[in-house]
Amino acid sequence: LYPSGVQGITPKPTGGVPLPEADGIRVNATFVTLARNHDVWEIARSIRQVEDRFNRNYHYDWVFLNDQPFDDTFKKVTSALVSGNTKYGLIPKEHWSFPEWIDEKKAAQVRKEMSEKKIIYGDSISYRHMCRYESGFFFRHPLMLDYEWYWRVEPSIELFCDISEDPFKFMADNGKKYSFTLSLYEYEETIPTLWKSAKKFMSEHPEHIAEDNTMAFLSDDNGETYNRCHFWSNFEVGSLNWLRSPAYIDYFTSLDKDGGFFYERWGDAPVHSIAAALMLKKDEIHFFNNIAYYHVPFTHCPTGEKTRLDLKCHCNPSDNFDWKGYSCTSRFFDAVGMKKPEGYEDEK
Ligand code: GDP
Numbered sequence: 001l002y003p004s005g006v007q008g009i010t011p012k013p014t015g016g017v018p019l020p021e022a023d024g025i026r027v028n029a030t031f032v033t034l035a036r037n038h039d040v041w042e043i044a045r046s047i048r049q050v051e052d053r054f055n056r057n058y059h060y061d062w063v064f065l066n067d068q069p070f071d072d073t074f075k076k077v078t079s080a081l082v083s084g085n086t087k088y089g090l091i092p093k094e095h096w097s098f099p100e101w102i103d104e105k106k107a108a109q110v111r112k113e114m115s116e117k118k119i120i121y122g123d124s125i126s127y128r129h130m131c132r133y134e135s136g137f138f139f140r141h142p143l144m145l146d147y148e149w150y151w152r153v154e155p156s157i158e159l160f161c162d163i164s165e166d167p168f169k170f171m172a173d174n175g176k177k178y179s180f181t182l183s184l185y186e187y188e189e190t191i192p193t194l195w196k197s198a199k200k201f202m203s204e205h206p207e208h209i210a211e212d213n214t215m216a217f218l219s220d221d222n223g224e225t226y227n228r229c230h231f232w233s234n235f236e237v238g239s240l241n242w243l244r245s246p247a248y249i250d251y252f253t254s255l256d257k258d259g260g261f262f263y264e265r266w267g268d269a270p271v272h273s274i275a276a277a278l279m280l281k282k283d284e285i286h287f288f289n290n291i292a293y294y295h296v297p298f299t300h301c302p303t304g305e306k307t308r309l310d311l312k313c314h315c316n317p318s319d320n321f322d323w324k325g326y327s328c329t330s331r332f333f334d335a336v337g338m339k340k341p342e343g344y345e346d347e348k
């Protein structure tokens, strides 16, 4: 009935309410969530907030992806909450397994060592498949091919402010391709050779490196070493066409061959971030100050009282991580030559 990899689609009647798209207001975009069946109540909380703060006025679609078939409870609960169409996709085995060039014995040995060192998710196979999938495959799933823009949503996130301006449309209208709300330093132990791989890619594919890039966000010595700064990818609004471009695909393919998704524990956050900072122009990366966001353990609460009041925010400004020592957001502002907002120094 459905093409391969598509488990089901629940279309939503509009109840007579005209969709913003009817006036040319909406863009071609979807929410996307990777989840397991047992994540249903945690993703339900996230959806409720996204709907209350934004999507109830826009009815954008929501794509759910899983390496196992979604069960009826998951489909029922999520399709009742989402005001747009919901689509359920199965991840093909080839995108969620060890590629043939990976030495599985070596990978198992690494997991054992990382587990002894108590590195977070160090012993997990599924977490590695998840990171590789988010790095290189979700945007190529058959259900995603219909869309130009995505917004990634994870279980148990919070949104603290109204979203009064459509982030998808903002991206499209302003020539943005990738965006973030939180940034920080990656654990060195999970990515010891990621920068070596990235440098190899840069030397093999200079044609993909943007002239006006944001290397200064990633490196303090002009590219020699990685400072471990990355955009936190559990929140992303971005361009699917960029991820599907030859530049990004060449980048992912090159990293994937080097094996660090399995021989180390490369996260999709540093993988996406390095790509964005090297292959996009400075002004194609956007920091959403006005999207107030929480994913354990960090909060982005907008800087600026007027914004917080206008958007009916309920976050405590002192929880804002942006200007604290372990955040990289200040470096981002410096790297792209943006002036830090008024009052940021009081929030350190
Ligand atoms: P963390 O935020 O890095 O601690 O990782 P999460 O546990 O939140 O996982 C990241 C995303 O991948 C979330 O959307 C999870 O629901 C999803 N996820 C993690 N592991 C799996 C898995 O084995 N299968 C599926 N289908 N989704 C997963």
Ligand code: MN
Residues within 6 Å of the ligand: 154, 155, 234, 295
């Ligand atoms: Mn998470």
